[in-house]
Amino acid sequence: MAKSLSQDAISTILANPSPDSSSDIPEIIVQVLDLKLTGNRYTFNASDGKMKLRAIFPSNMSSEIITGSVQNKGIVRILDYTLNDIPNKSEKYLIVTKCEVVSPALETEIKAEVETEEHDTVLKKPKLENEASMAPSSRMAMTRRVHPLVSLNPYQGNWMIKVRLTSKGNMRTYKNARGEGCVFNVELTDEDGTQIQATMFNEAARKFYEKFQLGKVYYISRGTLKVANKQFKTVQNDYEMTLNENSVVEEASNEETFIPETKFNFVPIDQLGPYVNGRELVDIIGVVQSVNPVSNIKRKIDNENIPKRDLIVADETKKTVVVSLWNELANNIGQELFDNADKSPIVAIKSLKVSDFQGVSLSTLGKSSVMINPDITEAKKLRSWYDSEGKGSSMASIGLGLSPSSKTGARSMYTDRVSLTHITSNPSLGDEKPAFFSIKAFVSLIRPEQAMWYRACKTCNKKVTEAVGSGYWCEGCQKNDEECNLRYIMVSKISDTRGEAWVSAFNEQAEKIVGCSADELDKLKSEQGDIDGYQKKLKEATWVPHLFKVSVTQNEYNNEKRQRITVRAVAPINFAEESRFLLEEIKKMRNPQ
């Protein structure tokens, strides 16, 4: 026998938002719909058959939901509650403080006898053709159902979402084998806070670019989903959306526009070094020193001409850096900066790529955004610093201190420079992915008795085994060879001013440490004579300083996690550069800011 819901229960609740005590409350029996986990509490839509109300269960009910006492489409009796307003909206929100289960899940959503069509102010109702494939939804409802972003998947296209545009990218043009085109993307956020990136090409891009405005709320349907490309992911979502000319985008007129404040995380110019050539994007704020006219750069891949404009920016660290604005930014806001350069405006830029051109340089991407004289505290601070002392002081380009030297990789020997104790005292380094550092240290010990090399295939460098008969067998190449190479796999101790550590080095790096190849060292080892050439060679390699690039990872060994440091590059010390680096460090120590 179907249990019945309290008639007009929702109206009753709405009429009495904060009952004084539970005795004040008449019997309120409602059906639980759209039960889902939001954060760490369960939310649902409470239905009395006529009206629905957004509601949330207390956290002490979560266990009952998990065990299945409270189920979606089930019936509960609300014993105590409070009704709250949702900020910025005209809706109310029911906070259930006490309730009990009346019945487990019913087959369907209960609807009152008189069918009332809910009037939503804006849209045509989409045809919900294949109700059965949508869970959990009612088969009888004729109202538009808005789906939470988290429920979308590529295999089912009949959805409508209600989202706020929380980020709008710049329009980019491209040329590939199939022709020319334009593209832009946006970030959409729904009520639950789930985010997804949506991309539009060509017709769709032109159609929706003006329509999509930052901060507004839209109803969107007829988009397609696909698995997100992890390399370019900007939001947390396994999927990303594409909208085409047939997609439907309608502004929700009864929603307020809420432009999320651009959250900046500024990096002082003199601390840009570690970001060079890395994946992480940076934000900067600085005073414009000069702006160049627009130039057109021919992109090698497709011969496309792209507008670019460089400007030089300085900050309180008394360092300057070149920022390249690309595409739209070069023309629009770039022109504004050009026209006002003599006023030395403050410019704040979000999402810049850091490259090693001329030491350090910054470039905008599609998602970068530029604000001139923003109304934020950092801008005010910069303005007063510049007007009082910055204007007159001499500034140096950050690139000069970190100028790239060529092939030796010496340039990168100054990024992420740490002392050995920074690595050895931090056992959790490298537990998810390898951590890279540069170190200046002396080789302090190479144990002569260790197995310093392995027999390697001349073709593929993999370990070979002694073949039956003569020669060596390579499992990888599936062939025999009379000869093999010896390749280093060496462990040595290195020491610096703070501490010491054991490191592993493979062939190329070990050769630089020892000063000869493994084959040559082996020859020395087997030589007869008064002088032990082998020991001498290793001794000569000891207490030699080098610049090392190392990776730190964690290995499990007998159920214990051990730190493993591997040498990735070895470079000789360039004394002039090293002195410059030390002088900078001394300066930093004397002026901690």
Added chain:
Amino acid sequence: MDTSSPAAFVNGGLLRMHVGRKVRTVIQVTRSDAGSVMGKSTDGCQLVVRGSPPAPLTSYVEVIGVAENESSIRAELWTNFGDSFDASNYDQLCQLANGELKHLFL
């Protein structure tokens, strides 16, 4: 040579602070004669160094001796420093060694 007191690191501008005392500096040789060498200090001043320079002389030479006046040194020890040298680093060293960190040097 009297080794009882350390030689102060100087450039052209700091030489006047140590007149009559033991100093050391690196200069870039501009002219060399039998009894003296003229050179540019790391901060761009013209200095005269009297004594017997080694032969041959490289572009950069370090001299240790007694400061005669603001722009000349009577050198007792000469050391060839080769043909490439980072003058800016040395200059910053001189400033540190005569400034806040003087107590580490003298």
